[in-house]
Amino acid sequence: MTPHRLEESRAFHAALSTRYRVNPAPINALERHAVLSMMAELLEHAEKTIQA
Numbered sequence: 001m002t003p004h005r006l007e008e009s010r011a012f013h014a015a016l017s018t019r020y021r022v023n024p025a026p027i028n029a030l031e032r033h034a035v036l037s038m039m040a041e042l043l044e045h046a047e048k049t050i051q052a
Helices: 002-022 029-051
Strands: none
Touching: 002 029
């Protein structure tokens, strides 16, 4: 995972968290897909880091 991608993930998390605090409606399908994709990417990175 590149530093740029990590920063994108942090920014997305911050934006989604802020949106949820302002409007606690359920996340939509696009947001859900983005969250699941980022979680998979972070888990893959974590696994590689642990194995190293």
